[in-house]
Amino acid sequence: MQNHCLNAGGTTDLPISQAGVLTPTTSIATSRYLKSSSLYSYHTIIPPGSLLGASSPPDPSARWNSYSHPEGQLYFQRRICPNYGVVTEANVHRKQIGDCLDGWLKNIDEIISQRQITIPPSSELFIELDESLSSCTYYFVNHGTKQLFWLEQTTTELLDMGMVVSPSHIETALKRLYWVHVEFFPMHTQGVQPEVVDDLIGVMSHGAADRLTSRTSTFPYTAEKCTQLLQLVSLRREGETLDGHTLCFVARLWGAIENHRFMTYYGQEYAQLDRLQIMTPAEEIEHPSVEAIANPALWGIPGHYLSELRDLFANEQVFVDQWQIFMKASMSEWHTAVVWTFPVIIADILSCLLSRASLSSALPSILSASGSLITGSILLLRHHGLEDATASFAVRALLAGCKIKRRDAPFGDCVQPSERPAPLEHGIHGGTLTRAGLSPGRRADNVRRGMSSHITCLGCHTRDPIAR
Numbered sequence: 001m002q003n004h005c006l007n008a009g010g011t012t013d014l015p016i017s018q019a020g021v022l023t024p025t026t027s028i029a030t031s032r033y034l035k036s037s038s039l040y041s042y043h044t045i046i047p048p049g050s051l052l053g054a055s056s057p058p059d060p061s062a063r064w065n066s067y068s069h070p071e072g073q074l075y076f077q078r079r080i081c082p083n084y085g086v087v088t089e090a091n092v093h094r095k096q097i098g099d100c101l102d103g104w105l106k107n108i109d110e111i112i113s114q115r116q117i118t119i120p121p122s123s124e125l126f127i128e129l130d131e132s133l134s135s136c137t138y139y140f141v142n143h144g145t146k147q148l149f150w151l152e153q154t155t156t157e158l159l160d161m162g163m164v165v166s167p168s169h170i171e172t173a174l175k176r177l178y179w180v181h182v183e184f185f186p187m188h189t190q191g192v193q194p195e196v197v198d199d200l201i202g203v204m205s206h207g208a209a210d211r212l213t214s215r216t217s218t219f220p221y222t223a224e225k226c227t228q229l230l231q232l233v234s235l236r237r238e239g240e241t242l243d244g245h246t247l248c249f250v251a252r253l254w255g256a257i258e259n260h261r262f263m264t265y266y267g268q269e270y271a272q273l274d275r276l277q278i279m280t281p282a283e284e285i286e287h288p289s290v291e292a293i294a295n296p297a298l299w300g301i302p303g304h305y306l307s308e309l310r311d312l313f314a315n316e317q318v319f320v321d322q323w324q325i326f327m328k329a330s331m332s333e334w335h336t337a338v339v340w341t342f343p344v345i346i347a348d349i350l351s352c353l354l355s356r357a358s359l360s361s362a363l364p365s366i367l368s369a370s371g372s373l374i375t376g377s378i379l380l381l382r383h384h385g386l387e388d389a390t391a392s393f394a395v396r397a398l399l400a401g402c403k404i405k406r407r408d409a410p411f412g413d414c415v416q417p418s419e420r421p422a423p424l425e426h427g428i429h430g431g432t433l434t435r436a437g438l439s440p441g442r443r444a445d446n447v448r449r450g451m452s453s454h455i456t457c458l459g460c461h462t463r464d465p466i467a468r
Helices: 095-114 167-184 195-213 223-233 244-263 288-297 301-312 320-354 359-382 391-400 440-448
Strands: 022-024 065-068 074-079 084-088 123-129 136-142 147-149 283-285 317-319 404-406 422-424 433-437
Touching: 022 095, 095 123, 136 167, 147 167, 167 244, 195 223, 195 244, 223 244, 288 301, 301 320, 301 391, 317 320, 317 391, 320 359, 320 391
Parallel strands: 022 136, 084 123
Antiparallel strands: 065 074, 074 084, 123 136, 136 147, 283 404, 317 433, 422 433
């Protein structure tokens, strides 16, 4: 069989049926931020003289180039053929891992040859081994089109990319995944043109102006945040090539913007132009009779909070600045209620003692104030710290208390953390705008257990950049 632009160093070819499952994945469904640390530190001998330039014996892993991500993560890159290279975070210096990677690369190369797949120029393969080394996940990126692709047919559902409304909507999702990949592997990437910075400045400037002139803008960053980010982006001198550190945060911002565009149906026939514009089917309260009774009985307070919470969670999206404003106002209100209940209780008791009236006459007032004190204290303790929470944490908090039936759910699914546990972070990408979705840990579990028909899931970046 013809080898397709690959020299695996003489490693024995292993059929996929024996080696395990080759699983398509995405750039935000990897185990990058889910790895368990297993460091072993030790003392060693330092020879006399400088270590710089010291010769070392030849190492087969020298076929791989090593790079350090600005965050510190070590990764490896290798050029397979003129059409594509390979990147991985697996430690190729370990012989067992290096041999296993070579076997998987030969398997992938044979799939390309057997199916006569044409790999576009300037493409790159990401490959990740599972802990047992028996299975492998992968995806390709095309730096020319700024998209991900795979060697087999798959679906947006199996990749957990969310529902789409058109082919161009899928392209937006794939571009977001592309920028996440560039953010994770920026130190060797050469195919990104400096013009992306100029385009980013234009988008961020418009977003800042939109935030300043509209109270319900859908742009994920506030005007103040945009100003700070624009200052960072503008530090790059015009005409300079993008170094790895600059490319890392530029890709992070582009990922946030593409995520925002996907969530708001940017460029579609019916785009979300307003933060409060409802794009999903209407929701039905699980117990409307309870709300109908409680709302007038409590002077409309439940209805007021329910309306604000619906605005905060419109389309299952959370804008972190709006969440923080709501939580700070609520915490201030509960704190005030707790503080003023003490004088009320003391005044009731003193009035009974001074007027020699029966304590039972003040009992309703004392019980009411005590109830307010207990309720306010519980609310303050339960929501402590949420006023500065990230968007992903805000989603989890909202889902934890949400018991709304969806009209489009065939079995009346209740939107609860056990079923829809976490958001699309990274914007996910910016941690400023996020939507409820499948958690990265659960996606990884589904992949390991084969619940995705050999397809891993896309959901969210596990770490919160900016506000994450």
